[in-house]
Amino acid sequence: MQKQWYRLDxxxxxFPAVAKxxxxxxxxxxxxxxxxVDPEVLQKAVEKLAKRFPSFFVTLRxxxxxxxxxxxxxxxxxxxxxxxxxxxxxxxxxxxxxLRVLYYKNRIALxxxxxxxxxxxxxxxxxxxxxxxxSLRYGLRLPVSGELVDLAEAPRAExxxxxxxKYTAEAALGGSETRAYRLRGTREEDGFRHLTTGIVDTxxxxxxxxxxxxxxxxxxxxxxxxxxxALQNQEVPRRRQRPVRITIPVDLRRLYGSRTLxxxxxxxxxxxxxxxxxxxxxxxxxxxxxxxxxxxxxxYMAGMIAAxxxxxxxxxxxxAPVGVKNLVMKLVYLQRGEGGGCLNISNLGSMSLPEExxxxxxxxxxxxxxxxSYPNNCxxxxxxxxxxxxxxxxxxxxxxxxxxxxxxxxxxxPVEIETNRRDRALHIGGETQCTV
Amino acid sequence: MYCVRCGVKxxxxxxxxxxxxxxxxxxxxxxxxxxxEKNYPDxxxxxxxxxxRPAAIALTILCxxxxxxxxxxxxxxxxxxxxxxxxxxGIGLFYVIAVLPCWFLHPRxxxxxxxxxxxxxxxVLYICLSVGGRWFLPFAFPVIAASCILSEAxxxxxxxxxxxxxxxxxxxLILLGGYTMLVEFFExxxxxxxxxxxxxxxxxxxxxxxxxxxxxxxxxxxxxxxKKRFFF
Numbered sequence: 001m002q003k004q005w006y007r008l009d010x011x012x013x014x015f016p017a018v019a020k021x022x023x024x025x026x027x028x029x030x031x032x033x034x035x036x037v038d039p040e041v042l043q044k045a046v047e048k049l050a051k052r053f054p055s056f057f058v059t060l061r062x063x064x065x066x067x068x069x070x071x072x073x074x075x076x077x078x079x080x081x082x083x084x085x086x087x088x089x090x091x092x093x094x095x096x097x098x099l100r101v102l103y104y105k106n107r108i109a110l111x112x113x114x115x116x117x118x119x120x121x122x123x124x125x126x127x128x129x130x131x132x133x134x135s136l137r138y139g140l141r142l143p144v145s146g147e148l149v150d151l152a153e154a155p156r157a158e159x160x161x162x163x164x165x166k167y168t169a170e171a172a173l174g175g176s177e178t179r180a181y182r183l184r185g186t187r188e189e190d191g192f193r194h195l196t197t198g199i200v201d202t203x204x205x206x207x208x209x210x211x212x213x214x215x216x217x218x219x220x221x222x223x224x225x226x227x228x229x230a231l232q233n234q235e236v237p238r239r240r241q242r243p244v245r246i247t248i249p250v251d252l253r254r255l256y257g258s259r260t261l262x263x264x265x266x267x268x269x270x271x272x273x274x275x276x277x278x279x280x281x282x283x284x285x286x287x288x289x290x291x292x293x294x295x296x297x298x299x300y301m302a303g304m305i306a307a308x309x310x311x312x313x314x315x316x317x318x319x320a321p322v323g324v325k326n327l328v329m330k331l332v333y334l335q336r337g338e339g340g341g342c343l344n345i346s347n348l349g350s351m352s353l354p355e356e357x358x359x360x361x362x363x364x365x366x367x368x369x370x371x372x373s374y375p376n377n378c379x380x381x382x383x384x385x386x387x388x389x390x391x392x393x394x395x396x397x398x399x400x401x402x403x404x405x406x407x408x409x410x411x412x413x414p415v416e417i418e419t420n421r422r423d424r425a426l427h428i429g430g431e432t433q434c435t436v
Numbered sequence: 437m438y439c440v441r442c443g444v445k446x447x448x449x450x451x452x453x454x455x456x457x458x459x460x461x462x463x464x465x466x467x468x469x470x471x472x473e474k475n476y477p478d479x480x481x482x483x484x485x486x487x488x489r490p491a492a493i494a495l496t497i498l499c500x501x502x503x504x505x506x507x508x509x510x511x512x513x514x515x516x517x518x519x520x521x522x523x524x525x526g527i528g529l530f531y532v533i534a535v536l537p538c539w540f541l542h543p544r545x546x547x548x549x550x551x552x553x554x555x556x557x558x559x560v561l562y563i564c565l566s567v568g569g570r571w572f573l574p575f576a577f578p579v580i581a582a583s584c585i586l587s588e589a590x591x592x593x594x595x596x597x598x599x600x601x602x603x604x605x606x607x608x609l610i611l612l613g614g615y616t617m618l619v620e621f622f623e624x625x626x627x628x629x630x631x632x633x634x635x636x637x638x639x640x641x642x643x644x645x646x647x648x649x650x651x652x653x654x655x656x657x658x659x660x661x662x663k664k665r666f667f668f
Contacts, residue, residue: 021486080477087481104477190480196454197475198444402442402455409443416445419454420476 004054004071005061010164010308011263012115014337016060016067017329019091022191023372027119027346027379028085029126030109032363037103038137042078045132046101049125050076052151055160055261056116056125060094065322069115072097080104084193084420085392086369089113101129106362108133114263119348119366119379120251121261123147126364127353134360142356156259163258164305172310173303177269177340181232181242183376185395192422195367196401198389199416200408202350202382208413212282214289217347220380220389221246221270222285223411227403228342229274238275245271247341248292251349252305255298266304268295269340281411338373347380363388370394378404447473492538499531521566525559546591553584575626579619586611602659606649613642 008016015025050057057076058069074096081104089098089111098113108130112122127147134140144150188194209219228244236242249265258264270291272279279287295301311317317325348366366381367390375395381388391401405415437446437460439453452459503524510520517524532555537543557580564572586608593604620635652659 021488080479082479082481083476084480085476091486192480195476398455405444405455406442414445415443416447417439417442417454418447418475421454 003073006055006058006069006160007162008067008069008115009162009260009262009264010305010312011118011265013066013312014329014333015113015115016062016094017326018333018337018372020372022088023370024089024094025114025372026086026089026111026369027114027122028109028111028365028367028369029119029122030107030365030367031126031130031361032107032365033130033360034106034362035360036106037108037133039078039080039103041137042101042103042108042133045129045136046076046078048132048136048151049129052149052153052155053125053128053261054155056099056112058098058116059096060091060098060113060115062322065318065320066325067115067322069098076101078103081107081109083422085109085195085367086111086193088191116263117261118249118251118263118265119346119368120253120265121263123348123351123366124149124261127351130353130361131357134357138360140356140360142354145354146352148354158259159261161258161260162262163252163256163260163264164309167252167256167258167298167302167305168309169299169302169306171303172307173300174307176336177243177245179242179339180245180269180271180342181228181236183228183231183342183374183400185375185393185397187375187395191394193370194393194396194398194422195420196391196393196398196405197365197418198391198405198408199418200387200389200413202385202387204413205387208411209285212285212289214285215292216382216387217248217345217380218289218292219285220347220378221248221288221345222281223407224343224345224378224404225271225284225288226279226281227400227407229272229279230403231399232274241274243271243273245269245341246288247344248288249344249346250292250296250301252301255296255301266301266308267341267344268292270295271342281407334373338371341374343374343376343378344368344371345378345380350382353383358384365390367392376400449473487541488538492535495535495538496531499527499535502527521562525562529555529559546588546595549588549591550584553580553587556580571626575622578622582615582618586615600653602649602653606646606653609642609646609649611646613639613646616642 019025054071055069057072059072059074061068061070076097076099078101081102089100094113098116100109100111102109102111108126110122110126110129116122117125124147128149128151131140131142131148132151135142142148205216205219209216212219212222214222224246225244228246232241232244247267247269249267252258252264252266253260268291270288272284272287317328320328346366346368351364353361362384363386364381364383365388366379368377368379370377370392376391376393378389378391380390391404393400405417408415437448437450438444439446439456439458439460441456441458442453444453444455446453446460450460506520506523506527507517510516510518533548533552536551537548557577560576560580561572564570564576590604590608594601597604616638617632617635620629620631620633623629624631652662
C-alpha cells in the first residue's frame with residue numbers, strides 16, 4: 001500500500017537543514033496526572049491516535065530537492081523518561097519516528113521534532129492523548145469539544161494544510177537586524193540539559209502585568225531582558241554592548257483563524273539597546289509590549305510570512321539539490337534566524353481541559369530546547385491557576401535563572417523552584433556515569 | 437522552605453538553593469538533596485553525536501579500490517608505477533584533506549589545515565623527484581609553507597577573536613597580496629623568471645581591498661553606511 005507523505009510546511013523547511021550532529025530543534029509538552037501512568041494503557045492510547053493524527057506519526061525523509069515527511073512503518077513505542085528532557089533526536093531516530101512518547105511516575109510527555117508542528121499544534125495531540133488514556137484507564141466518557149476531537153473521524157484537510165501559503169502577502173517584509181548579545185557559558189559535554197521550573201500563581205502574574213498595562217508574555221520578556229542586560233553589564237563595557245532582544249513566537253492561528261496542526265507560528269525579536277541608557281523593568285515590559293502590539297497584526301505578519309514563502313517560489317532555489325538548499329538555509333538561519341535574539345520566551349498561554357479531565361490532571365508543562373547557537377531558552381504555560389516557567393540551558397552557568405526568578409520575587413511574585421539538577425548519581429545502563 | 441538569598445520557595449528536602457547554591461538549614465535533607473522528590477529519573481541516555489564514520493568508511497573503501505585499480509593497470513601495462521604515481525598521490529592527498537577529518541568526532545580545522553599542507557608538500561615533492569626537478573626546496577616548499585602559515589593565522593583569528601572582522605579580513609587581503617609577491621620571488625629564484633611581472637598587479641588589487649576594509653573597520657559611521665547599502 002502506498003504510504004502517505006507530506007511536504008514540510010514553510011516553517012518546518014528550516015529545521016532539518018539546520019540540525020547539527022548533536023542538536024536538533026525539538027520541544028516537549030507534558031501532563032502530570034494524579035496517579036502513576038500505566039505504560040501499557042498509554043501504548044494503546046498512542047496506537048488509537050495514529051489514524052486520527054497521521055501528520056504526527058511520520059518519519060523524516062530526504063528527497064532530491066526537499067525533505068519530506070512520510071507515514072512511519074515503525075509504531076511509536078512509549079518508554080521511560082531520561083534524566084533530562086529533550087535528549088538529542090538522532091537522524092536515525094527521526095528516520096523511524098519524529099515523535100516520542102515518554103512517561104515517568106505520574107507524567108506523560110510528548111517530544112516533537114519541530115518540523116512536525118509547533119507548541120499549539122502539539123498541545124492538541126497531547127490533550128487528545130491524555131483524554132484517550134483517561135478513557136481507556138478509567139472509562140471516562142469525554143465530550144468532543146475544544147481541543148478534543150472525534151477519534152473515529154478522518155483527519156480534516158484544514159488540519160494538514162500549510163497555512164503559511166494561504167495567508168501570505170504579495171510583498172515580503174524586508175530589512176535585517178543587527179546581531180543581539182550572545183549568551184555564553186561552559187557547555188555540558190554529554191548533552192545534559194538543565195531544567196529549572198519556576199511555578200508562580202497565575203493570578204498574581206496577571207495582576208502584575210495588568211498593573212503595568214502589559215500582557216504576561218511582555219512582563220516576562222521585560223524581566224528576562226533586565227536579567228540579560230545585567231549579565232551583559234558584568235561582561236562588556238557599555239559602549240561595546242549589543243542589543244538585548246527576546247525572541248517571542250507568535251501563534252498565527254489566533255490572527256488568521258487557522259485550524260492547522262502543522263507549524264503556524266513566527267517569531268518577533270523584541271527588546272532594547274542598552275547603549276542608549278538604563279531602563280527600569282516597567283519600561284522594558286512596556287517597550288516589549290508596544291513592539292509586540294505593533295508587529296503582531298495580520299498585515300505585518302503576512303509580510304513576514306511572505307518573506308518566508310517567496311524564496312520558495314524562486315525557480316533557481318527550487319531546482320537546487322537539497323544539499324545546496326541546506327547550506328543556504330543554514331547561513332540564513334544563523335544570520336537572521338538566531339542572530340537577532342538572545343533567547344526565546346515561548347508562551348503557550350492558558351491550557352484548558354474539559355471539566356471531566358481536570359480532576360485527573362494536576363499539571364501541564366511546555367519545554368523548548370536550547371537553540372543551535374544560544375544556550376538558554378524559556379517556555380511558559382498556565383494550567384489550573386499556576387504558571388509554569390521552564391528555563392532550559394545546555395551550559396553549566398545558572399546566573400540567568402537566578403537573576404530572572406529573583407527579579408520576579410523582588411517584584412512581589414512568589415516563585416517555587418524545581419530542577420532536574422545533576423548533583424545525584426546518574427546512570428547509563430546501570431553504570432554510574434557522573435556525580436558532581 | 438525558602439532561599440534566604442533568592443527568596444524563592446524550594447522543593448521539600450532540598451539541601452541547597454538550586455539557583456544560588458546557598459545552603460538551606462533543613463533537618464530532613466541528607467546533605468546533597470537526595471531526599472527531595474525527584475521529577476526526573478536517574479537514567480542518562482547514551483550521548484550520541486552523529487558521526488561521519490559511515491561516510492569515512494565508504495570513501496576509504498572507494499579510495500583503496502581506486503588505488504588498487506590504478507596500480508594493477510600500471511603494473512600490467514608498463515610494469516612500473518609511471519603515471520599511476522601521480523594518480524595515487526592525488527588520491528592520497530584527497531584522502532588526507534577530505535576523508536581523514538571524517539574519522540574524528542571533533543575534527544579541528546586548525547590541526548587539519550597544516551596536515552593538509554604537509555600532505556600537499558609531500559605530493560609535490562614526489563612529483564618533483566619523479567620528474568628530476570630541482571624546484572622543490574627553492575620554490576614549492578616555501579610557497580606551501582607560507583600558504584600554511586597565512587591560512588592558519590587567518591583561521592585562528594576568525595575562530596578565537598570574535599571582534600574586528602574587518603581588520604582581520606583587511607589584514608589578510610594585504611598579506612595575500614604580499615604572498616603573491618613572495619610566490620613570484622621564489623619563482624624568480626627557482627626558475628630564473630623576471631621579477632614583478634604579475635605580482636604587483638595582484639598586490640595592488642588585494643592591497644586596495646585590504647586597505648578599504650581596514651578603513652571600514654576604523655570608521656564606524658562609514659561601516660554603518662556600507663552595511664545599510666549592501667545588506668542582503
